[in-house]
Amino acid sequence: MTDERARVQDDVRSADVDEARDFLVGAYDASEWRAETTAQPFTFRYSAVGDTTMTLRAIRFDGHLDGVMTPSDDFVVQWITRGTGFIGEGDDRLVSAPGRPQLWPQDGAAFTYQDYDQRLVQINRASLEEVAGERGAASGAVQLDHTVQPDDRAVTMWRNTVKLISHTVLDRQVSPLLQAEMGRLGALALLELYPVVSATLPDELLLPRNAHIRRAVEYVHEHAHLPITSTDLAEVASLSLRALQQAFQRQLGVSPNGYLRGVRLDRVRDELLHADPAATSIAEVARQWGFAHAGRFSAAYLDRHGEYPRDTMRRA
Structure with missing residues (x-):
């Protein structure tokens, strides 16, 4: 059987801001991105390594870049290590904090970056859904909530996992089997970083005032295969055990x-x-x-x- 996970290995550099913009537009199947130089001498480098299941990418762009990222079926987590970055507009705008992972909205979003270094992990939907399905998520309906702020434990696990994956996939001699295991490991870490949005949640739980109980309910759907308790759910929801029990009875009619x-x-x-x-x-x-x-x-x-x-x- 032929392995369909074709290796990805790219390294592109440029000292021309328009050339760099055009390359990124092509790489992300986008349009109408705007780029210009800043006080910094312009430098651009793009690298990508992995396979069609998961890629690790790095971008250095000493300049200003803005535009709109089109909707994607893949899941992309990005973080900056230098510079500034904003995702979305108005009340929905997210600020990229250095070193803090942020899931891209799958419906696409406007963005603005300046004089930045960025790291990205891109995971194929089919790969993520396969792993999520093993944990009980409905096939073909996996959505992740990009508005969630991951807790420190999940962020630490994500960083450690990406570090391990990076060391492995950068080895040009890595076997296809180990490469596939790294893709699976990345999907598992992503599912710990961001909760799966259940299609079965009552509309009432989507209201901002019910955010606490919604976190608990999503945690149940994501971790039902684990030995979790009401005390665990109270901690996830940042509620006392009594308040959690009352909220479940009020909103869901059950403990x-x-x-x-x-x-x-x-x-x-x-x-x-x-x-x-x-x-x-x-x-x-x-x-x-x-x-x-x-x-x-x-x-x-x-x-x-x-x-x-x-x-x-x-x-x-």
């Missing part, structure tokens, strides 16, 4: 533990619907999602989905 149990029951159903009945044990799938007691599991499943697990399996 935090009840909501988590419902999400896990949904994940069980998804697995049973796509399982091979001859090779799948309902009890084993249930245990994987935290349901150890067969009788209580079946009753909870019936209450949630209106049928027993074996009936779902028959329709697989």
